[in-house]
Amino acid sequence: MPRAATTSDTFNAIAEPQRRGILELLKNGERPVLELAKELGIPQPSASKHLRVLREVQLVQVREVGKQRLYGLDARGLQPIHEWVGGFAEFWNESFDRLNTYVQELKSESQKENPDDN
Amino acid sequence: MPRAATTSDTFNAIAEPQRRGILELLKNGERPVLELAKELGIPQPSASKHLRVLREVQLVQVREVGKQRLYGLDARGLQPIHEWVGGFAEFWNESFDRLNTYVQELKSESQKENPDDN
DNA sequence: CCATCATATTCCCATATGGGAATACGTCAA
DNA sequence: TTGACGTATTCCCATATGGGAATATGATGG
Numbered sequence: 001m002p003r004a005a006t007t008s009d010t011f012n013a014i015a016e017p018q019r020r021g022i023l024e025l026l027k028n029g030e031r032p033v034l035e036l037a038k039e040l041g042i043p044q045p046s047a048s049k050h051l052r053v054l055r056e057v058q059l060v061q062v063r064e065v066g067k068q069r070l071y072g073l074d075a076r077g078l079q080p081i082h083e084w085v086g087g088f089a090e091f092w093n094e095s096f097d098r099l100n101t102y103v104q105e106l107k108s109e110s111q112k113e114n115p116d117d118n
Numbered sequence: 119m120p121r122a123a124t125t126s127d128t129f130n131a132i133a134e135p136q137r138r139g140i141l142e143l144l145k146n147g148e149r150p151v152l153e154l155a156k157e158l159g160i161p162q163p164s165a166s167k168h169l170r171v172l173r174e175v176q177l178v179q180v181r182e183v184g185k186q187r188l189y190g191l192d193a194r195g196l197q198p199i200h201e202w203v204g205g206f207a208e209f210w211n212e213s214f215d216r217l218n219t220y221v222q223e224l225k226s227e228s229q230k231e232n233p234d235d236n
Numbered sequence: 237c238c239a240t241c242a243t244a245t246t247c248c249c250a251t252a253t254g255g256g257a258a259t260a261c262g263t264c265a266a
Numbered sequence: 267t268t269g270a271c272g273t274a275t276t277c278c279c280a281t282a283t284g285g286g287a288a289t290a291t292g293a294t295g296g
Contacts, residue, residue, distance in 0.1 A: 015133040016284085020202070027209065033243060046285065048244050067242045067293050072216070075209035082207065084138070085200040091145065091193035134254085151273060164255065166274050185263045185272050 010077050013057040018042060019050045023059060026073035033069060128195050131175040136160060137168045141177060144191035151187060 014020055021040050025031060031039075037047035051071055054060040061074045132138055139158050143149060149157075155165035169189055172178040179192045 009133070009135075011129075011133040011138070014203075015127070015129045017127075020129075023206070027206070043286075044243070045245085045287085049284075052244080069243065073206075073209055075206040075212075078203050078206045079210050082200065082203040085132075085196050085203060088141070088145070088191075088193040088196045089200065091191055092197050094193075136254090161256075162273070163257085163275085167254075170274080187273065
């Protein structure tokens with residue numbers, strides 16, 4: 001079995017830096033493709049491709065206005081991710097404490113083995 | 119310029135389903151590789167590879183105990199992600215309202231153009 | 237209809253990647 | 267040291283992808 005398809009998965013969509021950049025720009029409101037491309041310093045085709053992915057996972061919404069297509073943010077798809085990641089919140093500090101304890105243990109052992117240190 | 123390297127990026131690390139599975143299993147405490155592999159139903163080499171990625175982005179920490187290597191969760195790297203995603207929280211409900219409003223507008227226009235509908 | 241502007245697609249290329257299989261390493265017990 | 271067990275690596279393959287260039291599509295103004 002080859003690589004598992006990660007596209008069409010929101011986690012994968014936001015794994016791309018440029019796409020995250022697009023989402024951030026859209027916080028300021030709807031924007032046409034060319035403007036997004038310029039602000040990100042990437043060619044228009046690239047922007048369109050990234051927008052397509054974001055559209056597929058429904059993180060953006062399009063609206064046609066004349067020859068332009070205004071892309072707008074639809075952040076609802078980010079909530080599940082926020083919740084998933086938030087499920088680890090209780091471990092953030094704990095992780096630190098645990099590592100800290102571990103370091104202390106190492107120091108103690110080090111003291112026993114090399115009383116001269118420090 | 120070819121594909122941009124997304125590895126060694128936490129966002130990319132958690133974009134892989136199996137890796138997310140590993141992180142969840144580790145919530146219950148340290149686990150040796152083989153056990154993680156079995157619980158996920160994947161071969162040991164696969165588990166080792168995913169663990170390597172998680173190690174590179176420092177989402178897990180290893181501890182050698184005999185011939186085993188106990189992997190433990192180090193969730194600190196998830197906090198930045200939680201914050202980034204959380205930066206869109208104010209748009210979750212707003213996105214819904216905005217779309218809802220948009221749908222209402224469409225309905226209204228539809229009414230004008232096709233009074234017979236409905 | 238024609239020219240132009242704004243976008244989306246398609247082709248091609250180089251590379252990152254996940255999975256499978258085989259194998260190399262490291263550690264421990266006998 | 268040898269054998270067994272637990273892990274990590276390496277090789278190979280098929281595919282997903284991002285970027286660049288060129289081109290197709292769509293809509294608008296003459």
